[in-house]
Amino acid sequence: MPNIEFTLEGEYVEVNQLLxxxxxxxxxxxxxxxVADGLVKVDRxxxxxxxxxxxxxxxxxxGDVRIEVKAG
Structure with missing residues (x-):
């Protein structure tokens, strides 16, 4: 499973923009x-x-990609 670390630049990011x-x-x-197709999970x-x-x-x-969101 690919793992991506994403660093926030603000308080939050909308899930569609994160993708x-x-x-x-x-x-x-x-x-x-x-998201509409049911392919996205947040915290399982x-x-x-x-x-x-x-x-x-x-x-x-x-899908099989895991995105870990970190504070900026």
């Missing part, structure tokens, strides 16, 4: 589609909110 920023999709809209729970706020310490899974 774009780490290179899992080309746009925030494509990130929203990944299925995420259905396309613009959920992801904060430091959370782990996002998209």
């Amino acid at each position: 774009k920023l780490v290179g899992l999709c080309d746009s925030g809209g494509a990130g929203k589609m990944l 729970q299925l995420e259905t909110r396309k613009t959920a706020k992801i904060r430091a310490g959370q782990v996002v899974l998209c």
Whole structure:
């Protein structure tokens, strides 16, 4: 399973934007589609909110990619 560490520059990042920023999709809209298709989990729970706020310490899974969010 690929592991990506993402460092926040603010208080939070929206999940669709996070997926774009780490290179899992080309746009925030494509990130929203990944969420809508049920392919995204946050802290092991299925995420259905396309613009959920992801904060430091959370782990996002998209397919077999694990994204660990760190404080900036």
